[in-house]
Amino acid sequence: MSYQSRKQIILKILEEKGEAEVKELAQQLDTSEITIRRDLGTMAADGLLFRTHGGAMKLSLVNQPVSFAQKSNMNASQKEQICRLAAAEIQEGDVIFMDCGSTVFKLCDFIKNKRIKVITNSLPVVYELMNTEVEINLVGGEIDKERQAVHGAVAQEHLLRYHADKAFVGVGGISVANGLSAVSEKEAEMTVGMARQAKTTYLLCDASKLETTKYLQFASLSLIQVLVTDETNDAILAPYREVGLRVLN
Amino acid sequence: MSYQSRKQIILKILEEKGEAEVKELAQQLDTSEITIRRDLGTMAADGLLFRTHGGAMKLSLVNQPVSFAQKSNMNASQKEQICRLAAAEIQEGDVIFMDCGSTVFKLCDFIKNKRIKVITNSLPVVYELMNTEVEINLVGGEIDKERQAVHGAVAQEHLLRYHADKAFVGVGGISVANGLSAVSEKEAEMTVGMARQAKTTYLLCDASKLETTKYLQFASLSLIQVLVTDETNDAILAPYREVGLRVLN
DNA sequence: TTGAATTTGATTATTTTTGAGCAAAATAAA
DNA sequence: TTTATTTTGCTCAAAAATAATCAAATTCAA
Numbered sequence: 001m002s003y004q005s006r007k008q009i010i011l012k013i014l015e016e017k018g019e020a021e022v023k024e025l026a027q028q029l030d031t032s033e034i035t036i037r038r039d040l041g042t043m044a045a046d047g048l049l050f051r052t053h054g055g056a057m058k059l060s061l062v063n064q065p066v067s068f069a070q071k072s073n074m075n076a077s078q079k080e081q082i083c084r085l086a087a088a089e090i091q092e093g094d095v096i097f098m099d100c101g102s103t104v105f106k107l108c109d110f111i112k113n114k115r116i117k118v119i120t121n122s123l124p125v126v127y128e129l130m131n132t133e134v135e136i137n138l139v140g141g142e143i144d145k146e147r148q149a150v151h152g153a154v155a156q157e158h159l160l161r162y163h164a165d166k167a168f169v170g171v172g173g174i175s176v177a178n179g180l181s182a183v184s185e186k187e188a189e190m191t192v193g194m195a196r197q198a199k200t201t202y203l204l205c206d207a208s209k210l211e212t213t214k215y216l217q218f219a220s221l222s223l224i225q226v227l228v229t230d231e232t233n234d235a236i237l238a239p240y241r242e243v244g245l246r247v248l249n
Numbered sequence: 250m251s252y253q254s255r256k257q258i259i260l261k262i263l264e265e266k267g268e269a270e271v272k273e274l275a276q277q278l279d280t281s282e283i284t285i286r287r288d289l290g291t292m293a294a295d296g297l298l299f300r301t302h303g304g305a306m307k308l309s310l311v312n313q314p315v316s317f318a319q320k321s322n323m324n325a326s327q328k329e330q331i332c333r334l335a336a337a338e339i340q341e342g343d344v345i346f347m348d349c350g351s352t353v354f355k356l357c358d359f360i361k362n363k364r365i366k367v368i369t370n371s372l373p374v375v376y377e378l379m380n381t382e383v384e385i386n387l388v389g390g391e392i393d394k395e396r397q398a399v400h401g402a403v404a405q406e407h408l409l410r411y412h413a414d415k416a417f418v419g420v421g422g423i424s425v426a427n428g429l430s431a432v433s434e435k436e437a438e439m440t441v442g443m444a445r446q447a448k449t450t451y452l453l454c455d456a457s458k459l460e461t462t463k464y465l466q467f468a469s470l471s472l473i474q475v476l477v478t479d480e481t482n483d484a485i486l487a488p489y490r491e492v493g494l495r496v497l498n
Numbered sequence: 499t500t501g502a503a504t505t506t507g508a509t510t511a512t513t514t515t516t517g518a519g520c521a522a523a524a525t526a527a528a
Numbered sequence: 529t530t531t532a533t534t535t536t537g538c539t540c541a542a543a544a545a546t547a548a549t550c551a552a553a554t555t556c557a558a
Binding site for chain 4: 037
Binding site: 499500501502503504505506507508509510511512513514515516517518519520521522523524525526527528 | 545550554
């Protein structure tokens with residue numbers, strides 16, 4: 001049996017079991033341990049597996065990339081509903097902004113198969129869309145590790161280069177009286193930046209944020225054009241409609 | 250039986266079984282082993298199959314695309330040695346460029362605990378440094394999914410805003426006669442951009458790339474100041490020293 | 499038919515692959 | 529830590545596969 005054949009079998013075994021020992025492989029492939037060791041050596045050099053003492057492991061078990069654990073599992077069903085509504089607004093060929101909020105992140109699931117261009121400052125969004133049809137443009141600048149996103153002056157200037165059909169943004173709080181508010185200046189800055197460069201700005205906002213105000217009030221309601229929410233109580237939504245907002249729910 | 254008829258049968262057998270041995274084929278086609286070897290040789294040259302020792306395999310079994318993760322694990326120990334040398338050059342407080350090569354990526358392991366600032370266009374580098382002390386600045390622009398990196402005109406302009414103490418870059422090939430060469434215009438552009446904005450440019454280059462030239466020749470040796478390599482043969486390295494390069498090995 | 503070109507097979511030399519033994523290194527155990 | 533065990537890397541030799549060379553057989557075209 002040739003090296004190539006053994007290689008296929010070893011990879012298959014690793015794929016199934018995750019790891020394997022030299023002895024075990026030698027027995028299964030009916031060859032000597034030294035041959036297996038040599039095989040594992042070259043395969044490790046080719047980056048096909050991770051060599052351990054006494055055996056080998058599947059690569060993905062060793063160097064798994066940072067997983068972007070999103071807080072997006074909170075209120076998952078509400079967020080999904082909001083994103084379903086938002087995604088329905090997106091046309092093939094659109095250029096859209098997506099900011100770094102957890103609700104906006106969920107939108108990824110609904111646009112993976114659309115042929116659109118996404119401009120974002122959110123690393124989880126980039127990661128999520130990496131293996132899809134979507135073209136991605138990443139905002140450059142300093143990375144805010146806490147938010148897993150790019151913020152700052154250079155990021156703002158980067159935004160100015162682009163114009164998009166739609167911007168999808170999140171927010172800390174929204175109220176008819178006080179407009180939009182945020183918990184972070186950075187996020188507020190990015191929200192404003194994207195909204196200014198987009199024809200239409202969609203605010204994705206679950207019911208718990210309606211009629212709340214966070215510490216930083218940063219823009220009036222006129223910054224956005226569409227409010228997408230899971231709130232069903234028309235008494236709460238009516239005032240937003242009255243000031244000219246389109247409301248999707 | 251003619252070569253053409255044997256060729257059809259061999260291809261059919263490979264299609265069914267995935268692989269076959271010379272002996273086995275000689276028996277089935279009622280001919281000598283040397284003839285089969287000759288057949289397999291020409292067929293492999295024509296790209297119809299993959300030649301193994303003792304036989305042949307179907308191409309689809311062998312030609313799997315190599316991912317970035319695999320590339321970065323190829324020749325891992327050489328790359329580690331190179332990166333250890335490179336990392337020793339980095340001082341606390343430095344601002345450094347890192348490009349999107351797989352050798353440069355390995356440098357991440359050695360700088361995680363340094364208090365430095367990294368400017369990069371490589372997403373794997375960003376992910377790898379996300380949970381470390383390192384401050385990260387991400388080059389903005391269009392994402393090249395194949396290379397998992399940012400490239401293009403906007404990325405170039407982004408680079409111009411920054412100056413760094415050191416740039417750590419990879420390359421497709423390097424030779425005293427032809428200078429630096431690459432397999433992709435995008436990578437070459439980024440390499441030049443980083444080198445121009447850095448006081449000192451370090452080329453991380455494993456021995457296999459020394460004295461090779463890839464299809465795109467994009468800069469002379471004067472672009473870089475330091476060559477970091479695992480090559481130990483001074484006869485090969487001497488010419489680089491003679492033209493004024495500092496060589497670390 | 500003749501003769502040139504091609505294909506095939508045999509023989510030998512070279513290369514590649516494999517396995518064994520032993521010292522060095524790494525891991526586990528005390 | 530020290531000691532014992534396992535695993536590995538190394539060199540060398542045997543075996544297998546291959547390449548190279550040359551001769552025989554076949555094919556093809558006048």
